[in-house]
Amino acid sequence: xxxxxxxxxxxNCDHDAYHATKKNAKQEAVFMWHKDTSIPSDIDCIILPGGxxxxxxxxxxxIARFSPIMNEVINFANKGGYVIGxxxxxQTLTEAGLLPGTLLRNKSLNFVCADIHLKVMxxxxxxxxxxxxxxxxxxPIAHGEGNYFADDDSIAMLEDEKLIAFxxxxxxxxxxxxxxxxxxxxxxxxxxNKGRNILGMMPHPERYSDSQLGCNDGLKIFExxxxxxx
Amino acid sequence: xxxxxxLEVSLQTAYEVGLTExxxxxxxxxxxxxxxxxxxxxxxxMWSEHCSYKxxxxxxxxxxxxxxxxxxxxxxxxxxxxxxxxxYAICFKIESHNHPSAIEPFQGAATGVGGILRDIFSMGARPxxxxxxxxxxxxxxxxxxxxxxxxxxGIGHYGNSFGVPTVAGEIYFDDCYFDNPLVNxxxxxxxxxxxxxxxxxxxxxxxxxxxxxxxGRDGIHGASLLASRExxxxxxxxxxxxxxxDPFAEKLLLEATLELIKSGSVVGVQDMGAAGICCSTSEMxxxxxxxxxVDLDKVPLREPxxxxxxxxLSESQERMLFIIDKNKxxxxxxxxxxxxxxxxxxxxxxxxxxxxxxRDGKQxxxxxxxxxxxxxxxxxxxxxxxxxxxxxxxNNVNVDTLDLNIPFNEAxxxxxxxxxxxxxxxxxxxxxxxxxxxxxxIKGDAAVxxxxxxxxxGIATCTDCNGRYVYLDPYKGAMIAVAEAARNVVCVGxxxxxxxxxxxFGNPFDPEVYWTFKQAVGGMGDxxxxxxxxxxxxxVSFHNESRERAVFPTPTIGMLGLIEDLNKICxxxxxxxxxxxxxxxxxxxxxxxxxYIKLFYGDVVGKCPELYIDDEIKIQKVVLTxxxxxxxxxxxxCSEGGIAICLAEMSILSELNIACNIxxxxxxxxxxxxxxxxxxxxxxVNQNDEMRLEELCNKENVECFKxxxxxxxxxxxxxxxxxxxxxxxxxxxxxxxxxxx
Numbered sequence: 020x021x022x023x024x025x026x027x028x029x030x031n032c033d034h035d036a037y038h039a040t041k042k043n044a045k046q047e048a049v050f051m052w053h054k055d056t057s058i059p060s061d062i063d064c065i066i067l068p069g070g071x072x073x074x075x076x077x078x079x080x081x082i083a084r085f086s087p088i089m090n091e092v093i094n095f096a097n098k099g100g101y102v103i104g105x106x107x108x109x110q111t112l113t114e115a116g117l118l119p120g121t122l123l124r125n126k127s128l129n130f131v132c133a134d135i136h137l138k139v140m141x142x143x144x145x146x147x148x149x150x151x152x153x154x155x156x157x158x159p160i161a162h163g164e165g166n167y168f169a170d171d172d173s174i175a176m177l178e179d180e181k182l183i184a185f186x187x188x189x190x191x192x193x194x195x196x197x198x199x200x201x202x203x204x205x206x207x208x209x210x211x212n213k214g215r216n217i218l219g220m221m222p223h224p225e226r227y228s229d230s231q232l233g234c235n236d237g238l239k240i241f242e243x244x245x246x247x248x249x
Numbered sequence: 250x251x252x253x254x255x256l257e258v259s260l261q262t263a264y265e266v267g268l269t270e271x272x273x274x275x276x277x278x279x280x281x282x283x284x285x286x287x288x289x290x291x292x293x294x295m296w297s298e299h300c301s302y303k304x305x306x307x308x309x310x311x312x313x314x315x316x317x318x319x320x321x322x323x324x325x326x327x328x329x330x331x332x333x334x335x336x337y338a339i340c341f342k343i344e345s346h347n348h349p350s351a352i353e354p355f356q357g358a359a360t361g362v363g364g365i366l367r368d369i370f371s372m373g374a375r376p377x378x379x380x381x382x383x384x385x386x387x388x389x390x391x392x393x394x395x396x397x398x399x400x401x402x403g404i405g406h407y408g409n410s411f412g413v414p415t416v417a418g419e420i421y422f423d424d425c426y427f428d429n430p431l432v433n434x435x436x437x438x439x440x441x442x443x444x445x446x447x448x449x450x451x452x453x454x455x456x457x458x459x460x461x462x463x464x465g466r467d468g469i470h471g472a473s474l475l476a477s478r479e480x481x482x483x484x485x486x487x488x489x490x491x492x493x494x495d496p497f498a499e500k501l502l503l504e505a506t507l508e509l510i511k512s513g514s515v516v517g518v519q520d521m522g523a524a525g526i527c528c529s530t531s532e533m534x535x536x537x538x539x540x541x542x543v544d545l546d547k548v549p550l551r552e553p554x555x556x557x558x559x560x561x562l563s564e565s566q567e568r569m570l571f572i573i574d575k576n577k578x579x580x581x582x583x584x585x586x587x588x589x590x591x592x593x594x595x596x597x598x599x600x601x602x603x604x605x606x607x608r609d610g611k612q613x614x615x616x617x618x619x620x621x622x623x624x625x626x627x628x629x630x631x632x633x634x635x636x637x638x639x640x641x642x643x644n645n646v647n648v649d650t651l652d653l654n655i656p657f658n659e660a661x662x663x664x665x666x667x668x669x670x671x672x673x674x675x676x677x678x679x680x681x682x683x684x685x686x687x688x689x690x691i692k693g694d695a696a697v698x699x700x701x702x703x704x705x706x707g708i709a710t711c712t713d714c715n716g717r718y719v720y721l722d723p724y725k726g727a728m729i730a731v732a733e734a735a736r737n738v739v740c741v742g743x744x745x746x747x748x749x750x751x752x753x754f755g756n757p758f759d760p761e762v763y764w765t766f767k768q769a770v771g772g773m774g775d776x777x778x779x780x781x782x783x784x785x786x787x788x789v790s791f792h793n794e795s796r797e798r799a800v801f802p803t804p805t806i807g808m809l810g811l812i813e814d815l816n817k818i819c820x821x822x823x824x825x826x827x828x829x830x831x832x833x834x835x836x837x838x839x840x841x842x843x844x845y846i847k848l849f850y851g852d853v854v855g856k857c858p859e860l861y862i863d864d865e866i867k868i869q870k871v872v873l874t875x876x877x878x879x880x881x882x883x884x885x886x887c888s889e890g891g892i893a894i895c896l897a898e899m900s901i902l903s904e905l906n907i908a909c910n911i912x913x914x915x916x917x918x919x920x921x922x923x924x925x926x927x928x929x930x931x932x933x934v935n936q937n938d939e940m941r942l943e944e945l946c947n948k949e950n951v952e953c954f955k956x957x958x959x960x961x962x963x964x965x966x967x968x969x970x971x972x973x974x975x976x977x978x979x980x981x982x983x984x985x986x987x988x989x990x
Contacts, residue, residue: 132683226686
């Protein structure tokens with residue numbers, strides 16, 4: 020299968036996503052430029068990578084959402100195409116209206132880069148198909164605005180329809196305030212749309228996709244996608 | 250001449266731009282006339298210490314600055330370049346941004362990071378790591394907390410957004426830095442050998458371009474005035490001399506610069522940092538022995554009405570000066586268009602060696618470029634030096650006879666939770682340490698980075714300087730800074746290759762300060778020669794003082810080490826139960842300048858610890874060999890806080906909560922537990938490997954003491970100091986956050 024990785028000006032995890040999908044998950048991967056006005060027909064899954072698109076001096080992702088490629092990404096997703104937004108990519112997906120809610124500043128008001136644990140809340144989707152519901156994985160976060168917020172109805176909808184992909188948890192899987200690194204409602208770390216073809220997550224699976232870096236729990240997400248779309 | 254001067258120039262105006270009477274007369278002698286106001290400003294900034302090293306270069310020339318794996322001599326280019334084999338080189342440098350950070354901590358620190366990153370990528374290298382070295386007053390005042398919060402925020406803001414991992418650093422809190430904190434930023438990059446760019450102008454008729462941001466009034470006289478004076482009641486008024494950083498613009502500038510260099514269209518390139526257009530045009534011209542015609546009317550400006558003087562001296566960030574091959578201009582313009590980076594021609598290379606600058610159609614400068622720069626006309630001073638009176642007073646305090654009478658458990662906890670020793674997690678969690686997915690470990694004595702370009706090879710890097718030792722003995726203290734930096738990269742399994750340095754001192758015209766400077770440079774040079782780690786370049790920062798006091802002389806070392814096999818690396822945290830713990834090196838019970846004495850006596854006094862460089866070389870050889878043979882499982886340099894703190898850190902850093910049961914074979918004294926003798930490393934081996942380690946030590950004549958075993962949970966030293974790992978970790982990790990709340 021083939022991943023298409025969007026490069027916005029200010030993306031800085033684009034090459035990391037490329038390395039993880041190409042070298043670690045051993046799939047095809049190409050970059051897609053933000054000024055492009057079409058998406059190659061052979062792309063199976065689009066990645067919106069982490070970084071600070073357009074500097075993120077306004078709300079994170081608020082400008083990226085208006086770049087030419089995003090019209091195509093929105094069309095692609097609305098037709099059922101698979102899209103994963105990581106960190107700044109998740110922020111961009113909420114700005115584009117492809118996912119509900121928004122990412123506020125961390126409760127601590129500081130940027131935080133740390134290893135955290137995630138509980139897999141749902142595996143009946145292409146992104147976590149090789150994991151089990153209830154699995155605990157270790158993946159790092161690195162963000163200043165990762166505090167997931169949505170209105171009560173949206174949160175209830177996400178919970179009821181099992182659209183929450185990951186929640187922050189302790190090493191042994193307890194979903195507690197102490198294990199919540201940024202103040203996200205219900206410890207939400209990643210969510211899907213109703214069609215389950217779009218995933219947004221704040222943690223960086225591409226950073227832990229290589230045993231040389233001490234952990235490859237993140238690779239399971241790219242392998243799930245590859246396995247599902249092969 | 251037909252030269253235009255905005256203001257009449259006199260000795261008084263010369264003083265205002267930071268020149269002395271002697272220097273002003275030298276300018277007149279060079280020119281054979283009175284300079285224009287713009288020319289005077291150019292001399293003021295180019296002959297500042299920051300740009301010309303006029304008061305330090307004679308000393309710096311005594312350092313080992315070539316040979317070995319150095320691909321360029323120190324100072325010849327924007328940053329140092331070290332051959333790591335297989336066709337690649339590592340480019341690295343450290344620089345200070347102390348004064349800007351003292352008056353505007355967030356932007357001061359942020360632009361310090363931005364400036365050093367540009368030095369790396371203007372060489373054609375892609376930045377792969379950022380480090381820092383910070384000094385503040387005691388963390389008990391609102392001002393210091395404000396500075397710390399701002400500096401850490403600024404470093405994170407710039408590096409995180411730019412997309413370079415911040416992987417290592419060091420920080421000390423001492424009263425002497427209260428008015429004048431130190432913010433030293435280091436960057437490391439990788440480049441193919443032979444694919445670097447040079448900061449040299451050449452080729453008559455080649456066009457000169459500004460690439461990057463427009464030019465505003467920020468940062469005028471940052472180098473000549475702000476960086477060249479002590480702190481006083483005027484300092485706050487100088488906030489406008491601090492630049493404002495835009496990491497997004499720098500990220501685009503990075504990508505455009507690397508692509509330009511790769512395209513073959515670039516003849517030469519230099520970062521516009523201190524002294525902006527003025528410094529880059531004159532230095533590049535002087536290096537290439539060419540002249541340059543510069544039309545300031547072409548420079549994109551942020552605001553109307555800027556004078557020639559202001560445009561020449563502006564330190565607006567995220568700009569580069571490019572000399573482009575005249576036949577490849579379109580290639581260069583296309584690349585800049587792709588990245589949405591402005592590119593504007595402002596001049597052309599000429600053959601007369603003169604820097605001719607125009608504004609509003611009038612010529613405002615006609616200077617010999619060579620007369621402006623280091624190695625050309627810039628002054629080179631050897632200032633008076635005399636041994637400081639304070640040395641005898643502080644050295645003569647006999648710390649061994651002080652009856653401080655602190656119970657060991659209490660002393661241990663207080664040291665473990667002092668701001669200088671306690672966990673810096675509150676700081677480093679605000680830095681993205683992993684972006685670019687090359688960070689293998691930040692849990693040892695130095696950061697370990699892989700190189701995707703070279704499977705299995707890696708680098709180790711760290712910053713080091715205990716200014717307290719340098720204060721007590723500038724020569725020996727500077728040697729220790731080099732030795733400890735080398736020891737730290739050895740402890741993760743790397744061979745020390747080379748250093749970059751950032752020399753932070755007080756006012757050089759104070760003979761006592763200058764004496765410490767000369768001594769420290771001497772010690773650094775001797776240590777570098779002995780350890781075979783030449784100096785690749787760096788930065789001098791004088792005038793780090795207020796009316797109250799000068800900072801401790803603080804020659805910060807940035808060390809680069811090479812790892813041949815990334816499977817043979819080592820971290821500090823205990824890995825397994827039942828391993829055997831050894832202390833390697835001599836235990837001399839030296840408490841002078843220690844954290845123990847500082848905390849419980851209340852001052853930095855005593856004698857600097859000894860450094861026997863031959864012992865240092867031997868212990869580094871043993872530990873590097875042991876790690877490469879897979880024999881040593883953990884290694885941790887025994888430094889501030891001594892054996893007790895070293896062992897506590899090895900337990901706290903253990904991911905599996907492995908602690909240790911220690912039986913030191915000596916009567917417990919503060920000197921044994923908390924003394925800071927140099928050239929000591931605590932290592933851990935499998936119990937079946939005890940003989941192998943002892944033989945290795947015997948062969949190299951390194952003292953080795955079996956001091957205990959690792960085991961689960963309980964930390965214990967001679968039944969006198971006893972805690973669980975969780976207890977230790979909690980107090981260690983919470984100490985700084987609880988102050989910063």
